[in-house]
Amino acid sequence: MAAHRKPKYFPFGGQAARTAATLALASAATATVFQGTGHAAPRPAPAQVRAQVDRLYEEAEVATEKYNGAKEQVGRARAALDRLRDEAARRTERLNRSRDALGAIATAQYRAGALDPTLQLAFTSDPDDYLERASLAEKVGNRQAATITAVRRELGAVHRLRAQAGDQLRDLQAREADLRRQKSAVRGKLNAARELLAQLGAEDRARYEAAVATGGHDAGAGAGTGGVDGVAGAAGRAGQDLGLDGPVTAGTGRAAEAISFARAQLGKPYVWGATGPSSYDCSGLTQAAWRAAGVTLPRTTYTQINAGRRVSRSELAPGDLVFFYSGVSHVGLYIGDGRMIHAPRPGAPIRVAPIDQMPFAGATRIG
DSSP states (O other), X not given: OGGGSOOOOOSOOTHHHHHHHHHHHHHHHHHHHXXXXXXXXXXXXXXXXXXXXXXXXXXXXXXXXXXXXXXXXXXXXXXXXXXXXXXXXXXXXXXXXXXXXXXXXXXXXXXXOOOOHHHHHHHOSOHHHHHHHHHHXXXXXXXXXXXXXXXXXXXXXXXXXXXXXXXXXHHHHXXXXXXXXXXXXXXXXXXXXXXXXXXXXXXXXXXXHHHHHHTOOOTTOOOOOOXXXXXXXXXXXXXXXXXXXXXXXXXXXXHHHHHHHHHHXXXXXXXXXXXXXXXXXXXXXXXXXXXXXXXXXXXXXXXXXXXXXXXXXXXXXXXXXXXXXXXXXXXXXXXXXXXXXXXXXXXXXXXXXXXXXSOEEEEEEOO
């Protein structure tokens, strides 16, 4: 009976069967994709992008103040190296003069011969003349000894100065490397912020940039932050809302001069690392304002906060420096009525803004 059973029918065999199986698997995978398990990640919501951009700009400003500090240290290290090199050159010149004098004495002695003094006295026809010349020779010997001492002293000084210059050069090179790292960090944060902004649609991006330029906030945007960079779009003062919708207290004395200078900069762009006259970063603006009043401030926010007497928020007076964020990474110049003049961030010109726009960190009174 088994020999007469009808064999099972296989429509495909060999390579054909394998091809059919492959097609079946591909169809299943395609179906899975269309069911939603293999699609690309959704684009982040505009509010998420804006929050991330604000965070990146805040981090960029922290990096900018570190860059400013590193740049200041590079300048000091370079000046110190130049001073050491100048002093080494002056000492080397004195050393060469002393060597020349010593050589002249040695040459004169060689030409005069080295006759024993007793024999010179015995053979001389004029003992008084000999004794006078002997006295002069003793003086020459004393001068020679002093010259030798001076040569040794200058030689030691030159060696020390050259060693110090070598140490200073290594210090300068290390600080320059740190400066390059800080510069790279700033640019990295700014590039990341620009890439995130590019993910916004044209309408959302325009609304965000308009809010930044005027110091306001659109729906869902985070609080305005300090920033860096001189990217295109930093608005000029023409047609800008620079926050001048209320009185500015004049202040007195030097504070009034600092505020007057800061007001004259309204509308100029923020450029990271800039100290004027056509653009500024936040600490560059406050430094320039007080310099116009005859006061020298250090370069960075975290050194400016210690440049005067700390005051509480309730004690603020026009001309005080006001600082923001836990890392003291942003600074403005207080003008009264809860407002300040500051250089905010990319796309936002120097403007007047309320001090409660950012997390308050402290204040310092100059003078």
